[in-house]
Amino acid sequence: MQLAVWTYEGPPHVGAMRVATAMRGVHYLLHAPQGDTYADLLFTMIERRNVRPPVTYTTFQARDLGKDTASLFQNAARDAVERFKPQALLVGASCTAELIQDDPAGLANNMGLPCPVIPLELPSYQRKENWGAAETFYQIVRHLADTSVRPAPREGRRPRVNLLGPAALGFRHRDDVIEVRRILDLLGIDVHLVAPQDASPEDIRTIGAADFNIVLYPEIGDEAARWLDKTFAQPAIRTVPIGVGATRAFISEVAALAGVDPAPALNDGASRMPWWSRSVDSTYLTGKRVFVFGDATHAVAAARIAHEELGFTVCGIGCYNREFARDIRAAAKEYGLEPLITDDHLTVEEAIAAAAPELVLGTQMERHIAKRLGVPCAVISSPVHVQDFPARFSPQMGFEGANVIFDTWVHPLVMGLEEHLLTMFRDDFEFSDAAGPSHLHGSAPAHSKPEPVLAPAGDILIKEEAAPVAASDGSAGWTDDAERELRKIPFFVRGKAKRNTEKYANEMGLAAITLDTLYEAKAHYAR
Amino acid sequence: MSPAQALAAAETSRDGGLEILRERGQREVFCGLTGIVWLHRKMQDAFFLVVGSRTCAHLLQSAAGVMIFAEPRFATAIIEERDLAGMADCHAELDRVVDRLLARRPEIRTLFLVGSCPSEVIKLDLSNAAQRLGSKHVRSEGREGVRILAYSGSGIETTFTEGEDACLTTLVPEMPAEAPGAPLSLVMVGTLPDIVEDQFLRLFAELGIAHVGVLPARRSGGLPPIGPNTRYILAQPFLGETARALEDRGAVRIDAPFPFGAEGTAAWLTAAAAAFRIDEMHVNRVIAPGRERAKRALERYAPTLKGKRISFMPDSQLEIPLARFLANELGMIPVEVGTPYLHRAHLAADLARLPEGTRISEGQDVERQLDRVRADRPDLTVCGLGLANPLEAEGLATKWSIELVFSPVHGFDQAGDLAELFARPLRRRDVLRI
Numbered sequence: 001m002q003l004a005v006w007t008y009e010g011p012p013h014v015g016a017m018r019v020a021t022a023m024r025g026v027h028y029l030l031h032a033p034q035g036d037t038y039a040d041l042l043f044t045m046i047e048r049r050n051v052r053p054p055v056t057y058t059t060f061q062a063r064d065l066g067k068d069t070a071s072l073f074q075n076a077a078r079d080a081v082e083r084f085k086p087q088a089l090l091v092g093a094s095c096t097a098e099l100i101q102d103d104p105a106g107l108a109n110n111m112g113l114p115c116p117v118i119p120l121e122l123p124s125y126q127r128k129e130n131w132g133a134a135e136t137f138y139q140i141v142r143h144l145a146d147t148s149v150r151p152a153p154r155e156g157r158r159p160r161v162n163l164l165g166p167a168a169l170g171f172r173h174r175d176d177v178i179e180v181r182r183i184l185d186l187l188g189i190d191v192h193l194v195a196p197q198d199a200s201p202e203d204i205r206t207i208g209a210a211d212f213n214i215v216l217y218p219e220i221g222d223e224a225a226r227w228l229d230k231t232f233a234q235p236a237i238r239t240v241p242i243g244v245g246a247t248r249a250f251i252s253e254v255a256a257l258a259g260v261d262p263a264p265a266l267n268d269g270a271s272r273m274p275w276w277s278r279s280v281d282s283t284y285l286t287g288k289r290v291f292v293f294g295d296a297t298h299a300v301a302a303a304r305i306a307h308e309e310l311g312f313t314v315c316g317i318g319c320y321n322r323e324f325a326r327d328i329r330a331a332a333k334e335y336g337l338e339p340l341i342t343d344d345h346l347t348v349e350e351a352i353a354a355a356a357p358e359l360v361l362g363t364q365m366e367r368h369i370a371k372r373l374g375v376p377c378a379v380i381s382s383p384v385h386v387q388d389f390p391a392r393f394s395p396q397m398g399f400e401g402a403n404v405i406f407d408t409w410v411h412p413l414v415m416g417l418e419e420h421l422l423t424m425f426r427d428d429f430e431f432s433d434a435a436g437p438s439h440l441h442g443s444a445p446a447h448s449k450p451e452p453v454l455a456p457a458g459d460i461l462i463k464e465e466a467a468p469v470a471a472s473d474g475s476a477g478w479t480d481d482a483e484r485e486l487r488k489i490p491f492f493v494r495g496k497a498k499r500n501t502e503k504y505a506n507e508m509g510l511a512a513i514t515l516d517t518l519y520e521a522k523a524h525y526a527r
Numbered sequence: 528m529s530p531a532q533a534l535a536a537a538e539t540s541r542d543g544g545l546e547i548l549r550e551r552g553q554r555e556v557f558c559g560l561t562g563i564v565w566l567h568r569k570m571q572d573a574f575f576l577v578v579g580s581r582t583c584a585h586l587l588q589s590a591a592g593v594m595i596f597a598e599p600r601f602a603t604a605i606i607e608e609r610d611l612a613g614m615a616d617c618h619a620e621l622d623r624v625v626d627r628l629l630a631r632r633p634e635i636r637t638l639f640l641v642g643s644c645p646s647e648v649i650k651l652d653l654s655n656a657a658q659r660l661g662s663k664h665v666r667s668e669g670r671e672g673v674r675i676l677a678y679s680g681s682g683i684e685t686t687f688t689e690g691e692d693a694c695l696t697t698l699v700p701e702m703p704a705e706a707p708g709a710p711l712s713l714v715m716v717g718t719l720p721d722i723v724e725d726q727f728l729r730l731f732a733e734l735g736i737a738h739v740g741v742l743p744a745r746r747s748g749g750l751p752p753i754g755p756n757t758r759y760i761l762a763q764p765f766l767g768e769t770a771r772a773l774e775d776r777g778a779v780r781i782d783a784p785f786p787f788g789a790e791g792t793a794a795w796l797t798a799a800a801a802a803f804r805i806d807e808m809h810v811n812r813v814i815a816p817g818r819e820r821a822k823r824a825l826e827r828y829a830p831t832l833k834g835k836r837i838s839f840m841p842d843s844q845l846e847i848p849l850a851r852f853l854a855n856e857l858g859m860i861p862v863e864v865g866t867p868y869l870h871r872a873h874l875a876a877d878l879a880r881l882p883e884g885t886r887i888s889e890g891q892d893v894e895r896q897l898d899r900v901r902a903d904r905p906d907l908t909v910c911g912l913g914l915a916n917p918l919e920a921e922g923l924a925t926k927w928s929i930e931l932v933f934s935p936v937h938g939f940d941q942a943g944d945l946a947e948l949f950a951r952p953l954r955r956r957d958v959l960r961i
Contacts, residue, residue, distance in 0.1 A: 001578075001604045001620040003628065010585040033644045035558025035682025038586045040913030050920030052913065059554045062647070062683040076553070083894060095580035096644035096683070099611075124580060125608045 006365055008320035008343045008383055012122035012132025013094045014039055019136040019220070020090055021053040021168035025200040026140070027086035031073050031097035031104050034059040046386050047169055056080040058097070070102050074111060081113050087201040088144060089113060090136065092120035116201070118143045128343075130219040130295065130321050133167055137196055138223040144201050147231060149208040159189045159258035162210040162234075165221030166197035171298065171382045173197060175395035176216060180241065183251060183398055186265040189258050196220075208232045212257055216240065216397070218297055219321060242301035244273050244309055244402045271399035273406045277310055288413065291316035291357035293340065293348055293366050294381025296324030298396075300331045302361045302380045305405060307335065316340065316355040318348065320363075345369070356495060359413060364388070376412030476505040478513045485515055500525045546884070547869070552892025555913055556842060556867055558682030559690025560641065561590045565933060566694055567600040569718045572636040572747050575601040576628065577680070578621065578653060579643030590929075600635070602628070606645055617651055618659070625660050625675075635673060636747035638664075639694060642679035653677035674701065674747060686867040688765035688843045688932065691718060695742055698750065699772035702742070705754035711803060712738035714751050714778065716770070717763030720935040721745070727762070727786075727938060733813045734800045742769075753778055758802045760795070762786065762937060764877075765844035767870045784876040785848035788856040788942045789821035794876070817939030824943025825856055831950040833858035838900055840910040841865035841891050842928040849909075849931065849945075850885065851877040857946060861885045862905045865896060907953060924952045 009015075013030060020028040021043050030036070037057050043049045058076045060069050081089060091104040105119030118139050122132045151160065163180060166173040177194055184191060192210035193203045213228055213236040215221045225236040235257060241250035248266060255262035276282065290312045292303045296319040306312040318340025319328045325341045332339035340351050349369045352360060360370040360377040364385040370377035379388055380396075394408075395401040478486065489497050497518070504521035505513050560583055563575045577583050584603035604624045609615045621640075629635060638660075640653045657677040666672025676697045680690040695716065705712065713736050715727060724741060731739045740751020742759075751757075755777035761770065764785050774780065783798035784791050793814050800810040837859050839846040846866045853859040863886040871878070881887075888896070893914075900908055900923065908918055908925050915925040926949055936945040 001606060001610055001615075001617075001624050003602055003624050004581075004584045004605050005599065005602045006588050007581060007584045009581075011581040013582075014585065033558070033682040034554050034556060034686060035560070035586065035644070036582060037553070037555045037913060038557055038561075038589055040555070041911070042589060044914070044916040045912050048916060050916055052917045057553055060683065062681075065648070065683065079552075079894070095582050096648055099645060099648045123608070124582070125606060125611055128581065 002344075004344070006345050008345070008363065008365060009129035010039070010042075011095055011124050012127045012129060012135070013092060013120075013124065014042070015129040015132025015134070015220075016090065016092060016120055016122060016136040017043070017053055017055055018129075018133050018167045018169050019140065019196045020055065021049070022166065022196040023140075023199050023201075025087040025202070026054060026090060027080055027084045027088075028053075028055045028090040028092070029073075029077050029080055029104070029108070030055055030057050030092060030094055031069075031102060032057045032059065032094035033096045034061050036094050036096075043168055046384060047389055048386070049168070053168075054084065054086070056084075060097075065100065069097075069100060070107055073102055073104060073107050077108055077111060077113065081115065086115055088116045088118055088140070090118050090120055090140070092122055093124075095124035098124050116143060128321070131323060133220045134223045137164075137167075137220055138227060140196070140201075141204060141207060141224040142227060144204040145207045145228075145231070146205045147208065149206050150232070151209055151211050154211070159212075159260065160192045160210045161189055161254075161258070162192050162207060162213045162228075163194040164213050164215050164225050164236075165217030165219075166194060167217070167220050168197075169382070169384060170217065170220075171380075171384055171388060172394060172396045172401075173217070175393050176397040176401065178393070179395040179398035179400050180214070180216065182400075183241070183247075183265050183268075184254070186268065187251070187255055187258065187260050187262065188264075189254065189260065208234070210234060212236065214254065219295055219324065240297055240301055241397045242298070242401060243305040243405070244271060244399065246301060246304065247271075247398050247402065268399050271402065273309065273399070273402040276403075276406050282310075282410075285410065285413070286311045288312045288359055289315040289355070289357045290359045290361055291352050291355050291366075292380070293318045293320075293352075293360075293362040295319055295321050296327045298381035299361075300327050301396075303331055303335065305402070306361065306409075309402070310406075310409070312359070315357050316351055318342065318351070356499065359409065361409065378409045378412055476502065476510050476513050476517075479515070481515050482513050482518050485518055497522070546886055548863075548886060548888040550888060550890045550892040550895065552895065554686070554867070554891045555840070555893040555911055556891070557590060557687040557911070558586070558644070559680035559685025559687065559693060560586060560643065560682075561687055562680060562690030562694065563587060563601045563641065564590055565718055566691060566743070569721075569745065570637065570743050570747070571600075571745055572634060573600065573639060574628065574632060574635045574637070575639045575641055576625065577601070577603040577641045577643055578646045578651060579603055579606065579641075579681075580645045581605055583643045583645075600632075606649075611649065617649075618656060621651075621656055622660065622663075629664060629673060636671065637674045637676065639697070640675065640677040641694075642677065642681055642684075644681045644683050647679060647681045647683055653679075676701070688763070688845075689768075689868070691763070692766050692768045695766060695769040696772045698743060699753070699769065699776065702750045702753040702776070704776075705752040705756055709752070709754065709756050710738060711756050711758065712740065712751070713799060713803070714740045714742055714753065714757055714759040714773070716742045716759050716761050716773070717766055718743060719762055719937055723935045723937050723941060726940060730796060730813065730817070731799065734796065734803075734810060735805055736799065736803050755779075758799075760799050760802075761873060763845075764848055764870065764873055765868075767868075767873065770873065782876060784851065784880065785845075786937050787848055787852040787945060789818050789825060789939065790856055791848065791852055791877075792821065792937070792939050792942070793818045814939075821939040821942035825946055827943065828946035828950045829857055831953055832946065834860065835906040835953065836860045836862050836903070837907045837909065837949070838863045838903060838905040839865050840893075840896060840900075840908065840914065840928070841867040841888070842909070842911055843932050844868060844870070845928075845931055846909070847874050847881070847887070848877045851880045852945070853949065854882050854885075855880055856942075857949075859949075862903050863888055863896075863899060865889075865891065867891065907949060909949075924956055926952050 043053045058072050091108045108117045166177050213225050215225045215236050215238050228234045239250045241247040251262050251265045290306045292299050299319045303314050303317050314335045317332050320343040328339045345365050360366050361380045363381050363383050367377045394404045501521040610617050640657050642653050654677045657675045661675040664673040678693040678697045744750050753776050757778040759778045760781040781798050781802045783795045786792040786795035846864050850861040850864045865888040869889045909928050918925050935941050
């Protein structure tokens with residue numbers, strides 16, 4: 001048993017729902033007890049969908065268990081097919097129905113339904129949401145793809161590609177697809193189909209007509225892409241175009257595979273992020289410590305952008321989906337870090353607190369953790385919240401995605417000029433530390449218990465009457481004058497100054513940290 | 528399908544002048560685990576540990592809407608493959624999880640082990656586990672001890688608010704016995720927001736009812752005594768099993784409509800006072816100011832709501848008393864009032880006050896019910912979060928039912944707020960020019 005307060009991923013049948021809901025013309029019959037219908041609200045509320053997910057639940061109750069849950073399932077199948085007239089019916093069980101072993105696949109197959117039936121075996125006690133989505137998409141492709149469909153001869157037509165992976169409830173999937181389509185359009189490449197998003201079973205039947213595949217979200221699309229490669233010899237592009245560098249690499253790889261000129265897409269004038277990052281105001285971003293956590297694909301991309309394109313220092317990296325842990329391990333090695341592979345948010349919280357970052361790039365879970373620690377945060381990955389479905393166009397992929405990422409990540413940090421003003425006016429009576437930073441409006445941390453120790457970097461709520469400051473590890477204590485001096489240091493570097501001074505005092509074996517120690521440490525670390 | 532056809536397709540019966548439609552099919556309702564979301568806020572030294580699957584954990588965080596990140600007093604012990612395959616002993620695993628939890632949260636005085644669909648199906652005996660763990664964490668020298676109880680909030684056993692019913696039922700045997708010859712006392716039953724509970728307690732005191740307790744109590748040590756001299760009054764309409772357990776211990780129910788609006792609240796307080804033989808003149812004097820305030824507050828909403836047609840999808844069992852309130856006090860016309868379960872005895876007073884011809888449905892076949900909503904085209908449909916946006920997109924105004932469970936809506940001083948919840952979606956449609 002695993003003790004969980006919050007979870008990063010839902011059960012695998014929720015992954016299947018994300019695929020079914022993204023598509024057109026399919027229906028999902030889920031053998032599930034009353035109550036499992038809560039999952040509908042993820043789509044209608046969080047994503048603001050204006051139709052119900054195409055899911056029928058058998059909603060059996062205790063009184064049905066003694067009798068015939070199998071016929072309940074068959075009646076539900078008959079009613080659903082008659083009412084919704086799907087082109088394909090997905091059938092499966094949620095965690096409870098898995099235990100009663102009614103065999104939804106066998107039951108549905110024996111009914112002679114007027115549409116293809118795709119059975120889903122999603123082991124709820126082993127697997128999670130992303131795996132469920134990938135497996136469902138793979139089963140749909142495997143069952144529905146017509147293996148006799150092949151690309152038309154290449155002469156006299158534009159190259160043709162499938163975009164695989166975008167699903168319902170995905171982090172910015174809607175806008176990423178628009179941006180990637182724009183890139184392909186500039187390259188003169190046609191999109192044969194996008195799937196699962198907006199694809200119908202009939203579309204899937206013709207999936208073999210494309211020259212190659214682009215896997216936008218490996219967590220959902222890679223399994224199907226591997227089968228397509230094996231079955232149709234359709235190669236796949238696996239470079240995920242998040243960040244300027246990755247977008248350039250993506251364009252070059254796609255252009256090479258399609259045999260077209262990459263220049264029209266590479267020279268896109270809308271790519272502003274490189275100049276925004278080089279402009280002088282961004283100098284203050286140099287070396288900012290960021291902690292990255294999310295699904296593996298988004299976390300790896302975010303770390304690369306942070307490191308190469310914004311000049312941050314990556315001080316922690318991890319993912320919650322073990323299936324893709326290898327990617328995170330490779331990235332962590334590059335940054336000289338221990339990878340954090342866990343779906344226990346308390347462990348993530350501990351790791352973030354220990355790393356003392358100045359910015360957290362994470363999911364909605366890390367947003368809450370960061371809020372508690374008083375550290376700014378930007379969301380880079382699922383799990384998502386209603387805020388992650390903005391009305392405006394805000395992709396993560398492509399050059400426009402990089403523009404969006406620059407704005408979203410830099411916004412929670414104090415602006416460069418603002419930093420100078422803060423220093424200049426910090427003794428102004430209207431501009432005290434206690435007022436809290438303007439950019440963290442309303443989210444200044446409220447400490448539940450008194451914390452005599454200075455809080456991590458970025459946290460400016462210093463209690464003026466706090467007891468003499470003890471060093472974090474308890475070895476050397478701060479004298480009053482040193483502590484007063486420490487408070488004069490602007491909050492955004494204070495945490496770092498404190499850490500360095502204590503480390504220095506520790507190394508020197510000093511019993512107390514005096515005014516001199518503070519400046520000796522400063523000189524020491526300046527070298 | 529026309530409404531008449533849809534009606535014919537289901538089993539109907541006449542029940543004391545009321546038309547009751549009983550349906551079985553897909554039920555679009557939460558399971559009883561959802562009650563934890565408000566129960567854990569109410570009982571401040573209690574912790575709710577669901578023994579279930581990843582789905583249970585996912586439900587709780589989705590139903591909680593915005594994650595309440597102040598480390599909530601609930602969690603899920605997620606059953607994994609190795610527990611099912613017998614590679615790990617479920618009870619040993621549970622002991623380990625509970626020990627770790629109680630070590631981390633020493634302020635916890637009551638721990639509820641909450642059964643789920645999977646734990647019920649694999650027949651994991653949580654009552655047994657509660658006993659075993661309870662004797663391990665019993666009060667001892669230098670340690671305060673933890674009361675460990677078990678109930679089922681599973682979807683196969685409970686529908687939404689029935690989870691609270693199951694939880695309170697387990698608390699009844701924990702209530703101390705009243706002293707022999709104890710004076711007549713009152714217990715108010717059902718979770719109410721603290722502010723509403725305090726309003727009612729003040730009113731009971733003004734009425735002159737000296738001994739008043741509340742179930743559930745805010746702290747574990749605060750359970751009121753119970754016995755034959757106890758009268759209890761339900762503040763919520765979904766507490767059938769709790770009521771039965773209270774009666775098994777000798778308590779007697781005070782029959783009343785539920786305390787919504789000016790009239791509902793007045794009748795509820797009057798019924799309580801009558802059970803304590805309090806002088807009618809005095810009762811009227813005590814409740815008059817609140818009743819007048821509530822009436823004035825409701826007057827503001829009558830122009831928006833009067834004559835508007837309303838349908839309820841089954842959700843919390845609050846539907847019947849709310850329809851009573853909207854019809855009697857605001858002039859709305861209930862078209863269909865759906866409820867997951869109809870407790871005839873507890874709702875008798877509210878049922879009797881519903882307008883003749885109101886269609887009442889018990890149970891659910893969500894597709895058929897939506898057909899009826901589309902055919903009826905009510906001005907407002909009260910429904911769950913999964914259905915609200917899709918119905919809005921079809922041009923039907925909706926009110927999320929979950930807000931009626933989470934918000935302070937009982938009593939005189941919330942009557943206006945309750946009316947506002949129904950008026951706001953309609954007003955919004957009038958103000959929007961987009």
